[in-house]
Each structure stands twice: as structure tokens, then as C-alpha cells.
Amino acid sequence: MGGEVAGNAILEIGDLKKEFGGLIAVDDVSFDVQRGEIFSIIGPNGAGKTTIFNLISGVLPTTDGEIKFEGDVINGLKPHVVAGLGLSRTFQNLQVFNNMTVLENVMVGRHLQSSYGMMSAGLRLPGGRREEKEIIDRSMEQLAYVGLDSMADVGASSLPFGQQRLLEIARAMATEPKLLMLDEPGAGLNRPEKEDLDALVRRIRDSGVTVLLVEHDMAFVMGIAERIIVLDYGEKIAEGTPEEIQSDPEVIAAYLGHEEIRVI
Amino acid sequence: MQGFLGNRSVKRGLTVAAMVVLVALVLFLAYQKNFGPKAFAQWTIDGIRGGSIYGLVGLGFVVIFSVTGVINFAQGEFVMLGAMFCATFYALDVPLPPPLKLVVAIILTVIIVTLVGVIFERATISPARARGAHIVTLIIITIGFTITVRAIALLLWGSRAKIVPAFTNLQQTDVIFRPLGLTLSAQSLWIWGTVAVVLAALYYFFERTMMGKAFRACAINPRAAELMGINPSRMSLLSFALAAAVGAVGGIVFGAATRPQYDMGLVFGLKGFVAAIMAGMVNPLGAVLGGLILGVAENVGAGVTGLYGYRDLIAFVILILILLFRPQGIIGGGERGVEQT
Amino acid sequence: MVGEEGWSRYANIMGLGVFIAIIVVFGLIETIEPFGLRFRDLTGGMITFDTLIRIGILTIVVVGLNLLMGYAGQISLGQAGYYGIGAYVSAILCTMAPRHHLLPGISDTWWWPWLVIVVAMLVTGGFAYLIGKPILRLRGMYLAMATLGLGVVMYTVFREGGGLTGGHDGISGIPRLSIGNFTFWPIERYYWLVWAVAIAVIIIGLNVINSRVGRGLRAIESSEVAASTMGVDTANYKVQIFVLSAMMASLAGSLYAHFQALVAPGPFGFVPSVELVCMAAVGGMASVWGAALGVTFFFLVKEVLRARMHQLLGVGGEYELIGYGIILILVMIFMPQGLSFGGAKALEWLRNLKVFRRAGDKETEPRAEQAV
Numbered sequence A: 001m002g003g004e005v006a007g008n009a010i011l012e013i014g015d016l017k018k019e020f021g022g023l024i025a026v027d028d029v030s031f032d033v034q035r036g037e038i039f040s041i042i043g044p045n046g047a048g049k050t051t052i053f054n055l056i057s058g059v060l061p062t063t064d065g066e067i068k069f070e071g072d073v074i075n076g077l078k079p080h081v082v083a084g085l086g087l088s089r090t091f092q093n094l095q096v097f098n099n100m101t102v103l104e105n106v107m108v109g110r111h112l113q114s115s116y117g118m119m120s121a122g123l124r125l126p127g128g129r130r131e132e133k134e135i136i137d138r139s140m141e142q143l144a145y146v147g148l149d150s151m152a153d154v155g156a157s158s159l160p161f162g163q164q165r166l167l168e169i170a171r172a173m174a175t176e177p178k179l180l181m182l183d184e185p186g187a188g189l190n191r192p193e194k195e196d197l198d199a200l201v202r203r204i205r206d207s208g209v210t211v212l213l214v215e216h217d218m219a220f221v222m223g224i225a226e227r228i229i230v231l232d233y234g235e236k237i238a239e240g241t242p243e244e245i246q247s248d249p250e251v252i253a254a255y256l257g258h259e260e261i262r263v264i
Numbered sequence B: 001m002q003g004f005l006g007n008r009s010v011k012r013g014l015t016v017a018a019m020v021v022l023v024a025l026v027l028f029l030a031y032q033k034n035f036g037p038k039a040f041a042q043w044t045i046d047g048i049r050g051g052s053i054y055g056l057v058g059l060g061f062v063v064i065f066s067v068t069g070v071i072n073f074a075q076g077e078f079v080m081l082g083a084m085f086c087a088t089f090y091a092l093d094v095p096l097p098p099p100l101k102l103v104v105a106i107i108l109t110v111i112i113v114t115l116v117g118v119i120f121e122r123a124t125i126s127p128a129r130a131r132g133a134h135i136v137t138l139i140i141i142t143i144g145f146t147i148t149v150r151a152i153a154l155l156l157w158g159s160r161a162k163i164v165p166a167f168t169n170l171q172q173t174d175v176i177f178r179p180l181g182l183t184l185s186a187q188s189l190w191i192w193g194t195v196a197v198v199l200a201a202l203y204y205f206f207e208r209t210m211m212g213k214a215f216r217a218c219a220i221n222p223r224a225a226e227l228m229g230i231n232p233s234r235m236s237l238l239s240f241a242l243a244a245a246v247g248a249v250g251g252i253v254f255g256a257a258t259r260p261q262y263d264m265g266l267v268f269g270l271k272g273f274v275a276a277i278m279a280g281m282v283n284p285l286g287a288v289l290g291g292l293i294l295g296v297a298e299n300v301g302a303g304v305t306g307l308y309g310y311r312d313l314i315a316f317v318i319l320i321l322i323l324l325f326r327p328q329g330i331i332g333g334g335e336r337g338v339e340q341t
Numbered sequence C: 001m002v003g004e005e006g007w008s009r010y011a012n013i014m015g016l017g018v019f020i021a022i023i024v025v026f027g028l029i030e031t032i033e034p035f036g037l038r039f040r041d042l043t044g045g046m047i048t049f050d051t052l053i054r055i056g057i058l059t060i061v062v063v064g065l066n067l068l069m070g071y072a073g074q075i076s077l078g079q080a081g082y083y084g085i086g087a088y089v090s091a092i093l094c095t096m097a098p099r100h101h102l103l104p105g106i107s108d109t110w111w112w113p114w115l116v117i118v119v120a121m122l123v124t125g126g127f128a129y130l131i132g133k134p135i136l137r138l139r140g141m142y143l144a145m146a147t148l149g150l151g152v153v154m155y156t157v158f159r160e161g162g163g164l165t166g167g168h169d170g171i172s173g174i175p176r177l178s179i180g181n182f183t184f185w186p187i188e189r190y191y192w193l194v195w196a197v198a199i200a201v202i203i204i205g206l207n208v209i210n211s212r213v214g215r216g217l218r219a220i221e222s223s224e225v226a227a228s229t230m231g232v233d234t235a236n237y238k239v240q241i242f243v244l245s246a247m248m249a250s251l252a253g254s255l256y257a258h259f260q261a262l263v264a265p266g267p268f269g270f271v272p273s274v275e276l277v278c279m280a281a282v283g284g285m286a287s288v289w290g291a292a293l294g295v296t297f298f299f300l301v302k303e304v305l306r307a308r309m310h311q312l313l314g315v316g317g318e319y320e321l322i323g324y325g326i327i328l329i330l331v332m333i334f335m336p337q338g339l340s341f342g343g344a345k346a347l348e349w350l351r352n353l354k355v356f357r358r359a360g361d362k363e364t365e366p367r368a369e370q371a372v
Helices: A049-056 A079-084 A102-109 A118-123 A126-146 A161-174 A191-206 A218-224 A242-246 A249-263 B008-032 B037-068 B075-091 B098-130 B135-157 B186-208 B210-220 B222-227 B232-255 B265-278 B284-305 B308-325 C005-032 C049-071 C079-099 C112-135 C140-160 C187-209 C212-222 C224-229 C234-260 C270-283 C288-313 C320-334 C339-353
Strands: A009-020 A023-034 A038-042 A064-069 A087-089 A179-183 A210-215 A227-232 A235-240
Touching: A009 A049, A009 A210, A023 A038, A023 A049, A023 A210, A023 A227, A023 A235, A038 A049, A038 A191, A038 A218, A049 A087, A049 A179, A049 A210, A079 A087, A079 C224, A087 A161, A102 A126, A102 A161, A102 C212, A118 A126, A118 C187, A118 C212, A118 C234, A126 A161, A126 C212, A161 A179, A161 A191, A191 A210, A191 A218, A210 A218, A218 A242, A227 A242, A227 A249, A235 A242, A235 A249, B008 B284, B037 B075, B037 B186, B037 B210, B037 B232, B037 B265, B037 B284, B075 B098, B075 B135, B075 B232, B075 B265, B098 B135, B098 B232, B098 C320, B135 B265, B135 C140, B135 C270, B135 C320, B186 B210, B186 B232, B186 B284, B210 B222, B210 B232, B222 B232, B265 B284, B265 B308, B265 C140, B265 C270, B284 B308, B308 C112, B308 C140, C005 C187, C049 C079, C049 C187, C049 C212, C049 C234, C049 C270, C049 C288, C079 C112, C079 C140, C079 C234, C079 C270, C112 C140, C112 C234, C140 C270, C187 C212, C187 C234, C187 C288, C212 C224, C212 C234, C224 C234, C270 C288, C270 C320, C270 C339, C288 C320, C288 C339
Parallel strands: A038 A210, A038 A227, A087 A179, A179 A210
Antiparallel strands: A009 A023, A009 A064, A227 A235
């Protein structure tokens, strides 16, 4: 384990690159995420934000570059190994487990915090049952944390959209991550829901979890993020505090350019 | 993709080594049992004959799979229906000269089996797809159809073998040529000719006609094709019709070289599938080639070892090996279905 | 989807109670013969007691298949092969070993066949583990076909195994199972044994599903990507469940061998494998109960059709499969999630209708968009 790292960076991305059959989705992107901050990656649609998440979490293999988590190189590791290191995420296009209840969804998040296996499960051995109780208790706590505890026994697929987003956050938090990666958590939410989300993300950060956020709602990000990088066509075009980003001409140009296309 | 057998060059080395060992084994066995080149030539000829039909069935699998993503288990049943209908029509007592009767029987058979394919698609696959059926559900539907067709065939024709006359002399026993001391039935020539004609016709259809081009577009990218105004439902229907017709043709020509029975479809279905897998499920010509290779491998393998009971095993060992080592096929295949990590 | 955690647990226990009650009643009828009536008299001669035992044996196989297909989302078209390994290992070791005085003092005791059952399960499990590692990298159709190929290979070995497997004729003279001097035979006694095992397997299946492991598997089925980022080692779990399902099939195969006293290649080929998948699918792939339901349904339809077709058409044989094939197609088109899912829906509907209905939440239950 890397342990103490200079500058207290929890995540270090160096010259990260991803090609899809000749198309460069992420082009030599570098940035560091500091422990305990809310860091955001923004950029227009198709800028490569979600791809970066997929690379960090091990869902996609990298083409080139380096991803370090707590000082250790993690690219090439399988997603479940990455998750075991303390890195958890949500998905832009919701990946709630539709065939389970809300509570069970969060219980999957406790997977790595428990260990009993097939044998113990099939025969309901006492060790497994003890763990199971622990899993349920902790999962209920997570549900309460995001305000979904009253929905515990509801089928996850019948939750409204906004609550499914919260469920994904609860599920990710159940893994007890050191770094939580939220992929467009605000997409599809209305104003009051976004305000709740804002408060929730701050609470998560205050509990000591570093938050890496992908968003394209500028207003939301500017209010919450401490540092931001901006991607356009897979390249990093700016990095800084919200104030710096808002006044960066290149960022404005990138957004305006895309805004026009979207209007048409 | 770096999986359980390390990197690519190691894999390639292993493949080559395995091939060498295999060839050495075959030659050693042949030497020990005194099989000369003649025996090999004979096995090859016989293998190509059966393999042609595997190829045609494999072609049907590819045609349906590339457009619909469905593996049609009933593919072999089209072969059975082709042989059985043809035998039945030919056996009818109508005042036609026998050659004409055979031609009429063949045409009627192809039409009927194609209709069966069309009805099958419209009555089961199409409504299931409209309801958003999972791909496994669709496979099970084709299995259900297979079971039904077989049972109906048993009801219609009983379990006795039928007779399709040899095309050359319209007799039960075919004309035999003996070039270089080998045995070659005239029907084999008919089979190879038919395969060639079918391939040429399909080539013309896919390359030269509007509908064929639309079909190929649908196979390459269904969504884009739909945006271009191609109706995927119609293409699905077309694929089943084509596959049924090709299967029927295979059944008719091969029917004369064997004794068709209601339960012959299964073997052809499975072997045809292996042929299609060899072509990565997407390459029609590759499927035919795969069928030929499979047919020869089977015959040489069984002949050299003398273990005729294990003949079927060869096809499935090939199947498993391909799926494990080169799921994209060995003859110009695609990348579908392979885990992408 | 089906229901709430508490509710489904309650439903499972209830279901188990009802299920056991039915099994016991059937068994008692045959054992006691009230008013001189045996089981087959009560069903108009269509369903014999023999059929009930077969249902029990195949339920064990299909529970395993159900776990694999419904929960791990992996199809196996070669399950009859594992069933066959169990049957053949039991048959070979229980007939040859005593005959050739292998392990004297062990192979002629009453507990030898039981030991063999366990050995067979371990052999099958080990084989499935070795095969499963590479094969489970394949997806969907490709996996289906690889397992199909495996099934055919196993079948061919059974058929062509010469002196060891007895070829087409198979192996006969397999002894009955017994504990001390108590033999599980005649058929009524064997019935209790088979169903006790089947119920134990069902309970194990339910336990697995409602555990950490089961949730991991269901997560894989719903979204493999999300499951893996939650720390579920998907490849490992797929192999584990593959092994478990193979071991269940092997157990059933051993029970079959001691039931039939004869093992021939017939029931272990391609068509039986397909039938097993169909039973699992018709019963409902994401449901352990679906296994029992699917097997029962399959046998009822088959037996009833056989009897009825015989009366109507005056024919016998494989004809009843016409009806079976058509029913299979219809179920797959109109109830693709299987009969048990239809049943669960009906239950849920009832529940909403009466007791659990709360004011306010009945009108709008907003459905989330389907996640891609």
C-alpha cells in the first residue's frame, strides 16, 4: 500500500489515453484529486467524462497512461478489485439492480464488507447469518443516510427516477469507499431534488469521503465543486477553481460552440 | 482478452503445436493401419459430400443470425422437411414422366418448406420480438418449433425411412463412378453442383439486387439500416425464408444419398451450427467452407481411428475448441459475443 | 421485482409448507391406499407414482439449472451430461466395485452407494470447475453452444464407453439404497427419499438466492458492470454456480440410477438437456419454485397428452410432443418469464387488492425509465 503520499493526493491520473478503434475518446488527460475534496470533471456531451470513469473503475481497459489510487497503480485491475481498494461509483445511465428490492440493492454494496460464501449460504450456517444481520443493519443505515429507508422493501425498479439516483449513491456508499465517483448524479432531477443532492454530496464529503463528480449542469457544479477540470473532445482544456473556470475564455468557447449545435 | 492462456504469441505457438501433433497422430495411425493415400482420398470425398449439407445448414444459421441475432435450432428440421416432402411428392401416383415428376416434387417441396419457414417466423419469432423477448426466449421458441415439427413429421410419415430417388437414374441405387479406384456416387456430383448453384444465386442476390443489399445492410448495422428506411421485420422474415429454402434444397439433394427419416434434422442442425461457428456466425461463404472442413475432419478422424461411434464427437470437440480459443471463428469471422475485457 | 424482502421470505416459508404438505399427502395416499385407491386411480391412470418420483429427481436438476440460468444468467445446454456423470459413476462404482472386489470391506457395505453419491458429486463438480473456468468467458449464445457441445461429448462417451459404461445397453443391476437393513424400496419408500432430497435442494437453492452470494448473482444478471463495480467477482461467481448446478445434477443422476436400477445413455443426451432448459424456462427462470413447477408442468402435459392423444387419435409414441412444443412456444411468447412469474404477479395483484393496500400510493406509481 502506498500510504502517505506527497501532496495528499488520493487519485493521480497521468497522461491517460483511450482509443476506440482509432477514435480517441480520452487524450493524454492528467489531473490529481486531493483527499477530502469535491473534484469535478465537466465538459460538453461526448467530451469523454464517462469514459474516464470507466477507465478509473476498471470497466474499460486503458490504452495508455497511468491511474494511481493512494499511490498504487490500478490500471489493468478488474472492477471488483478496484472496488475492493475503496473506490466506488454510480452510473449516468442508471444501473440499479431491477430484479431486487431497494434494500437488497444496497446490500450488494456490502458485498466486500462481508465474506461468507456459497456453502455457508446454502446451509445457513451461523457465521453467515451473523454477517447477514450486520449487512442488513448497515444497509438500512445507508438508506436512512440518503432518505430512502421508508422504501427499503419496494422493488427497485418501481422507484421514481430521482430516487433511483439516490439509491445508486446509497449502494456505492455501502461499500465504504474512500473515493466516491458520481456520474452525472443530477441528470434528470428537478430543482428541489438537485438541492437535496447538493446537500447530500456535501454531507458525504464532510464524512471524510473524497468525491469525484462528473456533471454537465454548470450551475450545480459551480456551487459545489472545489476544483474542476474541463474536457472537450477528450482533451483537458482547463483546470482550476470554479471562479477560474467560469472566466476561462476557452471553456466559454467550448461550451458556446456546443450550445449552438444543441439549439439546432 | 488476455485470458486463461496468456498472450497472443503463446496462443499461436500452442495452436501450431497442436496442429502438428494432430497431423502427426493422423499420419502415425494411418501408417500403423496401412491406410494409403487412396483411403484418405475416399474419406475426403465422402466427407465433402456430407460436409456440403452441413455447409448449407450452416449458411442458414448465418443468414438468420446475422440479421436477427437468433440461433435457429430448427435449421436442421428444414433439411428433414425438404427430404421428406420431396420423397412424399415423388411417391405420389400421378401421370407424369418420372423426371418431370421429380422436378415438380422438388419445386413444390422448396415452396412448401419456405412457407413453413415464413409461417414459423410470422407466428412465433415475430410476435415474440414485438414483445421484446430476450434472446434466450427466442432460442427456446425455436427449440419448441423443432420439437413440434419433429412430432408432426412422425405423425405424418411414421418412423420408416423414405426414398428420394437418385437424380441420375431415378433409381434407389445410384450410378457409381470409379475414378482411380475410388468410389464416387453420381449423387455426390449433384450435391456439389447444387451447392455451387445455391452459392452463386445467393451471391447474385446479396451483391446485385436491392433487396439483397438491404439485407446485408441490416446484418451489418440494424439500427442504421432502419434509419435508412429498411424494415427489419421484413428482413427477419426474408432471412427465415432464405434459410428454410436453402435447408430444403440441401435436404432434397442429400435425401437421395441417404435414407431420410423424421429425426434426421437434429444431427444436421447441430453440425450445421458447428460449421456456422467456424465462420464466426457471420460469414456465409465461411460457413459452407466450415461445413466441408468439418465433413472431411469427421470422416478422416473416424476412418483413421476406426472409432466410428465417436464420429459425432469430432464435430463437438472442434466446436468447443473454437469457442474457447477463437470464438470469432476461424474462417473470416466477427467479434460478436466475445467478452471484451 | 416479485416482492418485498419480508414478504418474499414469508411467502417462501409458506410456499415450502404448502409444498411439503402436498408431497406428504401424495406419499400417504400411496402408502396407506385409502379405500383401496392408489395414486394412479385418483388421476384416472394418467399420472403414476413413478412419475412423481421422476418429477422429484428432475426437480433437483432443474433447481440447479434455474440458479445458473435465472440468477447467474448463464445458459447450459449440456446439463443432462452432468446428470449422466452422476448416474454412471453411481452405476459403475456400485456394480463393478463389489463384483471385482475392489476395496473389500467398503464396497460391499450399505453405505458404499451413499459414499459413491458424494464422490460422484465431487467428480462432477471438479469437472465442471475445470471446464467452467475457460468456458464461462463466453457469453449468451456462445456459452449455450459450448455447453451443448460438452453435453454431446459426454453423451458420446457414455454411449461409446465400451465395457465401462456398457454402451447402448448400459449398466444394469444397480443396487437399491439402504441404511443398515432398511432399504429404500419399494417405490413408496424411495418416494420419501427422493422428495426429502429434492426439498433439501430447494431449501438450499432458496438460501443461496437470499444470501450474499445470491445477491451477487442476481446483480450479475441485472447489470454485470454495476455488480463488478460493487466488488462482486463476477467470473468467480459464475464458475461457483456452474459447479453447484453440476453437482445438483450429479446428485439427481445418482438418485436416478438407484431408482431405475439401470443406466443407459438415453436420458443423458442432447434432447434431455434441451428438455431440462425448457422445464426451467417454462417454470420461470428466476425462481427456485419455478423449477418444481416447470418439471411438474412438463410431466403433466406430457403424460396427459400421451393419454389423451392415445384416446383421440389411437396413436402412441412421440406424438404428444406436438402439443408440448406448441405449449412451449405459447408460454415463451406470452409469458416469457415463465409460469411462476405469472403466479407471482397474480399473488402481488391479490396482495395489492386486499390487505397491504395503502391509501394514496395506488394511483401513480411512477416507473423509472428503463436503464440502458
